[in-house]
Amino acid sequence: MRLLILGGTTEASALARRIAGMPGLDPMLSFAGRTRSPAVPPIPFRVGGFGGIAGLKTYLIEAKVDAVIDATHPFAALMSRNAAAACRDLGLPLARLIRPAWSKQEGDRWTGVATMEAAVRALGESPRRVFLTIGGLQLAVFAAAPQHHYIVRTIDPPDAIGSLPSHRLILARGPFSVTDEISLMSEEGIQVLVSKNSGGAAVGGKITAARTLGIEVVMIERPPTVDMQSSGSVNAILAWI
Numbered sequence: 025m026r027l028l029i030l031g032g033t034t035e036a037s038a039l040a041r042r043i044a045g046m047p048g049l050d051p052m053l054s055f056a057g058r059t060r061s062p063a064v065p066p067i068p069f070r071v072g073g074f075g076g077i078a079g080l081k082t083y084l085i086e087a088k089v090d091a092v093i094d095a096t097h098p099f100a101a102l103m104s105r106n107a108a109a110a111c112r113d114l115g116l117p118l119a120r121l122i123r124p125a126w127s128k129q130e131g132d133r134w135t136g137v138a139t140m141e142a143a144v145r146a147l148g149e150s151p152r153r154v155f156l157t158i159g160g161l162q163l164a165v166f167a168a169a170p171q172h173h174y175i176v177r178t179i180d181p182p183d184a185i186g187s188l189p190s191h192r193l194i195l196a197r198g199p200f201s202v203t204d205e206i207s208l209m210s211e212e213g214i215q216v217l218v219s220k221n222s223g224g225a226a227v228g229g230k231i232t233a234a235r236t237l238g239i240e241v242v243m244i245e246r247p248p249t250v251d252m253q254s255s256g257s258v259n260a261i262l263a264w265i
């Protein structure tokens with residue numbers, strides 16, 4: 025069975041490790057190409073966009089794909105929509121491997137927002153020390169609030185970092201432990217954390233650390249999901265396969 029796995033997440037990597045060498049499976053893991061040096065997976069992989077729904081359909085036909093697993097990030101909404109449309113048009117089975125969202129617990133001081141622009145507004149007018157953990161692509165939106173000092177953590181150096189007049193850039197790839205997150209937030213005097221509601225343990229330490237330290241969190245909620253068979257468990261996806 026020829027499988028296309030849409031990746032770029034720890035869940036996709038975990039699935040790749042489980043199915044590597046499984047008899048009867050011929051998998052291909054696809055990356056968008058955002059990370060400059062992704063960890064090399066133990067199954068065949070490709071890098072780069074397909075060219076919208078039409079390009080994805082051409083790929084699926086030419087590569088004779090039998091089933092697709094969308095294991096993209098919860099915020100990669102366009103790729104998920106494209107996969108749903110292409111699979112529907114071609115009658116291909118599609119399942120989603122998606123980590124559960126974080127939910128608010130006692131002690132959390134969350135302000136939920138729907139967009140990055142709303143996250144900027146939620147920081148308020150007075151200067152604050154802000155921990156930005158939203159990736160590099162949308163950093164420039166925070167240039168609208170130059171009064172804050174931003175501690176920015178990304179995997180690769182972001183192009184837009186210069187748009188933030190007061191910042192410190194930390195280049196690091198998770199997972200991050202709760203202990204390390206508490207140390208970092210304390211040392212940097214963080215007053216507010218900005219995070220997408222990505223979910224998952226690998227980057228969840230910052231949420232626990234913020235709760236422990238009583239730090240406010242501006243939480244960008246997930247975009248609406250496409251209605252399809254979905255699970256947060258690699259085992260459930262293996263059963264589906």
Ligand code: NAP
Pocket residue numbers: 030031032033054055056057058071072073074075076077079080095096097099100101102103104106158159220
């Ligand atoms: P997006 O907005 O949903 O997708 C934009 C375009 O990137 C898609 O239309 C597609 O191009 C291409 N693309 C996305 N995922 C792809 C994949 N797995 N394989 C091949 N092409 C892909 O996605 P995004 O938010 O930019 O995220 C890009 C990648 O980074 C995803 O793979 C995602 O899993 C990963 N990621 C995203 C975030 C996040 O916060 N958004 C965080 C961590 C990891 P074409 O239309 O040309 O096919």
